[in-house]
Amino acid sequence: MQKSEVWVMNPKSDLPQGTLDLLILKVVALEPVHGYAIAQRLEQVSRHVVQVPQGSLYPALHRLENRGLLGADWKETETGREAKFYHLTGKGRAQLEAETASWERLTEAVALILKLSEGGAE
């Protein structure tokens, strides 16, 4: 894979704003999970297309927690260590649904436009 195909996700990248938040909400929606696992999952799920610098993950988590979209508890992991597990709040779930819907509308619209212009070129 060429370097240029990897989206480096940080506040200054070209990725639409709020995408990182949306991805985090999606990951956390499956089950309560700690920060490291979120980073791992994001990497696996996006098959290395999206690379989240771990440095910007935590500020995002804290921001979402502060906005009441995520809750957090300290729990033991399978290996017996204490870690901060994030889970989705009711408000977070609503936000996730709204964001997902709006994301889908956006991508559909973009895809439509792209198809149109291809059609026009033929």
Added chain:
Amino acid sequence: MNWWHRLIRRSEMEETLEKEMRFHLEQHMSALIARGIDPAEARRRARIALGGPEQVKEECRDARGTRWLEDFWQDFRYALRTLRQRPGFAAVALLTLALGTGATTVMFTVVNSVLLKPLPYREPDRLITLDEQTDKVTSSIWGNIWAFAYPNYLDCKRESRSLAMSAWRYNGSTVSVNREVEYVDGIETTYDLFSILGVTPFRGRTFLPEDDKPGAAPVIIISNGLWQRLYAGSPEAVGSSLTFDEKPYTVVGIMPAGFRLNEDEYDVFTPLGQDTSPSLQKRDMHPGIQVYARLQAGVTLVQAQTELSLIARHLAEQFPESNNGRNFRAQPLHADVGDVGSTLWLLLGAVSLVLLVACTNVASLLLARAVSRERELAMRVALGAGRGRLVRQCLTESAVLGLSGGAFGICLAAWGIRSFVGFWPGTLPRAAEVHIDWRVLLFALAVSLVSGILFGLAPALRAPFKNVEQTLRAGARTVTANSRLLHGAFVISEIAMAVVLLVSAGMLARTLLRLSALNPGVNVRNVLTTRVALSPATLSNPGAIRAAWPDILDRARSVPGVESVATVDTVPMRDGNNRIGYCTTPDVPPADKTPLALANSVTPDYLEVMGIPLLKGRFFDDHDRLGNELVVVIDDVLAELAFGKEEPVGKRLWLPGRDSPFSSGNNTADAVRVVGVVGHVRYWGLASDDQAQVRAQFYYPFAQVPDPLLHRWSELMSIAVRTSVPPLNLVQALRQQLRGAVGGVGGDQALYEIHTMEQLASDSLSRQRFLLLLFGIFAGLALVLACIGIYGVLAYLTGQRVPEIGIRIALGARPNSVMWLVLRQSLGMIVVGVAIGTAAALAAGRVLQQLVQGMQPIEISTFAITIPVLVFAALFASFVPARRASRVDPVIALRQD
């Protein structure tokens, strides 16, 4: 976790953040190790992936959204720590600020309560007062404004839909319970005055509509004060009987303490509707009726005024003789506080100057500290602190200082406000309402915050940003020219403000000296004046009145220690006067064109009692009585005004019938013969007489006052007694001697408003004396603060120059020249400060001249006296640092740094 938890459990938060980061790193590391990477390399890779842990943490802290609050908390605690580190600095700064804000808060409390606060009635903004208003000006004193005629009031009240109206008028007389006699101020009022004002009685009830009718059972309401004096606060007072104006009344209610009408306290209230005086029946009589009304719900003042004008037009059609050209005027009801406003604003202005000096002082102290902390600040910048962050930190420090100073100041004010009010000369209007309320607290808070930010701004803005590296490398003892300028500016403005206050105090002192030295026109030593209340039985019979006064004078004369006695209706320098028009021809011009003079009816001994010099002709004698030619004696001011250089004695004056004391209200002018000229008396008081509108005076014999007016005149009459002993010692003897006087009628004699002429003369200067005292205190405070400021700044600047001075001494400079070096610096600041202060003082002098009666224009000598005081004090303050500089040991100085 809410913001409050975040604030107070900050360390816990930090711990969990740290723990979360560590967990992440360790997880990543073990994952890498599991893939077969060696531990050291795994740690390296994990760290790179996460990024700088401190940055990540910082971003997480930012993400919490309460960052500013946490910073503020941090700065706040830092500020407290630094203040604790230097208790001396903190004490001086806090004391200075506490004095400044405390004094300002006291003044604002008084201004707020006396001038700004609404009246203490229910919904005071809906209350209005009504007057009658004629098309033409009818009096040079009252213009075209009249008190209501009672029938007009009754018609307005009945017709008006927009106003609930009530009326009252003055009605003072004697009250007696169990042979205790006292003259009291009272009012007659319609039954609904209390409900319109929204005042409920303390005990009992107010009047009912059925009380307010002719022939109803006589009922009376008494003030809380009278209740305490006569009944010692006994609850049995309600329902008991009380004699007022020699008529029995039943007490039905007691008013709450502090109830006032138009800024006066009244002791008794009787129903106006029971009064059957003829003057209340006639539409062309205006017997002093005040009308207070409340706007009905949803009605505006303009609507009420429109309705009143309509009613006035109907009445003018119905009663053209009395009501033609007569309208009714509605105005919002305001507290009548007289002329204290200017004095209060003046004092608030002066005290704000003191506060400014205090702020400047603290600012220069803080600046000195900021300069020595320059390297600390530069270090913070080097570590990545933003400019805004540093400014915020500096401002937090000064705001903490300002607010704690303000808190002390409020305590000082709460403690000092009562003594200030008690200290006010005479009675301060609305004094009972003076206390600290939320407006005052808000004001004090704003003042201390603003002053905190003001004096914190200079040090904050000069925090180093450019040349951080240079600052870090430079020695702590290098002072930039910039900060020396700023320090100089502080000292200069402090001196300028001290000059303004000192010169103002000097002006007031000179004025007071000059005014006290003025001749009041009477010999004030050993003269007692007192009003005498005749019994109502006597007052109802002119013959009895004519017999009563000589009897009273004879009895007073028989008291040992009394030299001479006279009656007088208006005593010089006491409240109350009688202004009457006069002209030199029989054709009387309209009322607003007639010149006015102060008229005083006296008995022949008056001149001797008061020690007024007779300049020409004669004074009155026993032949000047009813039936003989009407005579007057004029003062030299009236002689000059009316006759210029001509000989006044033997000339005639004409007094317009509408206010002549000799006629009973017909419209022709009374001719009077001038028989003598006497010296001018400073009737309006030592300070105010020169600027008074009406200064001309004439005297007329009380014996020539016609029967119809005798009653009214005798109600207001006083006696003046010249004594050979201190006059106040004779009050008891006079009281006893006069009790049971008056031509066999007997009855209650009450002496009230007892003063000595010395008191009255001295009281006429009390406002000036009070202002002088306060300005003196303020000026002294400003002087001391300015000296502390000069000392502080010079000590600091000199301290910074120690290495330089060391070099100078090492190169052979002599101690004297080193001292001169320092003194020259302070002298420069003093000269500039004095120059600016002088210009400002000239402007302040103008303001004082406008606002204080009898104020002299500013004089060179005032500057000549006050400014050296300041210069010497300032030089003295700079002498200590200068001396210290001259004793610098060059060896030690050069080794520093």
